[in-house]
Amino acid sequence: MARIQPTPGTDGATGPDGDGTGTGRRRKAVRYAVPVAVAGVAAATIGITSAFAGTxxxxxxxxxxxxxxxxMAQSDTQRMSGTVKISTDLGLPSLPSGASFGADGKDGKGGKGGGHDGGKGGAAPSPESKLTELLSGTHTLRVAADGPDKQRLSLVxxxxxxSVxxxxxxxxxxxxxxxxxxxxEAPKAPAEGKGGKAGQDMPKGLGAASPQELSKKVLAAADESTSITVDGTAKxxxxxxxxxxxKPKQGESTVGSVRIAVDAKSGVPLKFTLAAKSGGKAVVDAGFxxxxxxKPSAGTFAFTPPKGAKVTEADEKAVGAGRDHKNDHKSGLPEALGLPGVGGDASVAPEVTGEGWASIARFSAGKDAGTAVTGKAKSGAKGGEKNAADAGALLDSFGTKVSGGFGSGRVFSTKIVNALVTDDGKVYVGAVDKDALVKAANAAK
Incomplete structure (x- = not known):
């Protein structure tokens, strides 16, 4: 079979393919798909069944x-163009009229003097901040690539x-x-063969929502807690x-399944669907x-700032970069699912307990966060009792009160991710059910 050229934005290192499966050979890791080692790990530890796609x-x-x-690992696709439709339904609670989980409004337009990077007259929103617009509803992405140094991605x-x-x-x-x-200036790709990831040159953000990137992350994170099979074919x-x-093997996981449609000829993922164990509409459905x-036309990658556009150079934006993107609207989905993680202080690395799909991140959000989730006002605060009652009523519509050996707190839920925030400001987050979070909190005491 003829080799397909690597798709930009992915791994470029080489690694072993054997781990007791009897293949005993090494293949070149590709820029596009998961490292070749994943195939070997899958055969030895994931518990792949002998299912075949014959119907x-x-x-x-x-x-x-x-x-x-x-x-998929051998796929070297480097040239492509197309349209991706992505629909997201995280099961986030409805906010009061006029409020929104995103900061940019209905159409991703920054508010006056607000938004991620400012409204009109400010700097262009970052690719990372634009990704938050994909956390609900249906959106269209247009993508094009011609090797590792010519790429275009647009949110329409x-x-x-x-566009980036x-x-x-x-x-x-x-x-x-x-x-x-x-x-x-675009970041330089590390040289192949030195452990670098050649082709990962576009900023993090919209590209993380592509079927390829979503598939790569999930497969790279797969371990013995995962079952992988082939289930038919599709157009x-x-x-x-x-x-x-x-599919997760662990019963406490809230993930039902991840379904990836893989192009039969090129090995490129064409569609990625994440379903919750609770059923209903897919949590994430991204497909071409x-x-x-x-080969896309050369003009696809040509860009000249339009007349009257305000151009911000990288050096001018560097001062505010950390502030702008550090805490951009965390969704709570596991990183392996290609979406932003859960917030708190992004500079503090959480402790992780459990394994595989049942892993739980634990960190401290501070006593103020604990006070907020209890709906209690600080002692002596003006209007404290009324504020506490109002806050409690609002929180009751979002979260469920729980208690245990750890004390008490609230569990806030989406279709996939649950988060327990205790009264003393400890946070436990994972794609696991409520009981698993309470058990983790009890064990930490």
Whole structure:
């Protein structure tokens, strides 16, 4: 089979493929997919079944889960263009009228003097901050790549478009809503063979929502707590694909399954679907509606700031960079699912207990956070009793009161992630059920 060129934005190191599976050979790690070692680890520890894709539509040759993962790892796709539709339903609670979980408003337009990086006249929003707009609703992304140094990704809104363009050593971000531009030199990719990840040159943000990146992270995080099988075939964006299904073995996990449609010819993930154990609408459904593996036109990666646009150079923005992105709207989804983590002080690394899909992050948010979740006002505070009653009523609509050996607190839930915040400001977060969080809090005492 002819080799496909590497897709930009992924691993470029080499690693062993053998771990007791009997293959005993080494393959070149690719820029696009998971490291080749994942295929070997899967065969030895994940508990891959001997399921085959022999039924369904289209009719494709049978393939085992192990071989399909290896096919993804060997995929070298470097050139492609297409349209991705992403729908997200985290099951976040409804906020009072006029409030929003995002800071940029309905169409991602920064508010006057506010937003992530300011409204009109400010700096262009960062790719990281734009990612938060994908945490609810349905959105359209347009993507294009021609090797590791030519990439374009755009978030298309009803009346505006936000684009990140890398062309050689130049990196641009353009927000048509505010007519603002951010410009910097593109980061240099590490040399292959030195443990670097060649091609990971676009800023973190919108690219993390692509089917490729979502699939890569989940497979890279898979371990013995994971079951992987092939479950039929599908047509995605007009192409034949195998369906790879990933399921947690641990009963306390809130994840039902992850389904990845893998292009039968190239090994590129075309669709990623995350389902909650509780059922209902998919939590994340990201897939190509159109895809072309031909060479995009050179003009796709050309960019000149429009007339009248305010251009912010990287040096001008450096001072506020840490403040702008440190605590941008954390969603709480595990990092392996390709979405931002849960907040608190982002500078403090959490302790992690448990393993695999049942892992729980623990950190301290401070006594003020504990006071907030109890709905209690500080002693002597003006209007304390009324404020406490109002806060308690609001929190009751969002969280559930719990208690145990750790004391008491509230559990705040989405379809996938639950978070326990104790009265003394300890936070326990994971893609696990409420009982698992309470057990972790009790064990920490």
């Amino acid at each position: 369904g539509d289209p009719d494709l040759p049978r393939i085992s889960a192990q071989d399909l993962i290896a096919k 809104e009803r009346a505006a478009e936000y 363009i890398r062309n050689g050593d130049q990196l641009w971000a353009y927000d048509s809503a505010s007519n603002t531009v951010y410009h910097s 995605v964006a007009g192409r034949d694909a195998y369906q790879l299904v990933i 509606t159109k895809v072309d593996f031909g």
